[in-house]
Amino acid sequence: MAERDMKNFGAIAANPYSWPFDGVWSAIDTALLLLGFQNGNIAALSAGPELEAAMELLEGAKKAGLTVVAARRGADPSESAIAARRRLLGDHVPARHSAEWALSDRLELPDNAILVDHGGDNAFFRTGLEDELRQRGVRNLLVTGLPTEGIVHATQRAANDMGFECLTVADACKGTSPLRHSAQLRITTFGNGLFGTVAATADVLAALTTIQE
DSSP states (O other): OOOHHHHHHHHBBOOOSSSTTOOOOOOEEEEEEOOOBBBHHHHHHHHHHHHHHHHHHHHHHHTTTTTEEEEEEEOOTTOOHHHHHHHTTTTTOOOSTTTTTTTOOOOOOTTTTTTEEEESSTTTTSSHHHHHHTTTOOOOOEEEEEEIIIIHHHHHHHHHHHOOEEEEEEEEESSSSSSHHHHHHHHHHHHHHHOEEEOOOHHHHHHHHBBOO
């Protein structure tokens, strides 16, 4: 294992506290989550800038040696109760293996990336993602995705309950409206970081290039 992998990156001046809370994060214990960057979501939300931010974070994560997770939400013929309920409530869930369901081909994932398929908003539910992250020694999560008030918040909230230290990268997420996006970020930081912290792409990238001695 490279010596760099064992060293801590610089703390991120996130809202509402410096992330992570204990100042301990490195390549071996941190993962970047790319949630819902699927063709259908990107087109529906006009999320080009957010995809660009996610691509920058992905390149930074690969250079630094972080674990990368990509999640796709989709329905299949054996539709789960979660997907059926969401569909009946008017939520569009793309069929698995359709063009809308596919991840953007602009995201060049590393060979060892974790790829997760799920039917509801929570990328941890019945996917084995928690076990995979634990096996890799991951305790810190950088969270990005589409939409903010759906897959991003549901996944981060679950991760927080599991004991992961989470940071939402605000400009690498987009909601179904600006108000929903900002409201969800406020919920994340409510109560001195009830569900984690929030920062910008530039702050994360800067920290990834800063090694604490």
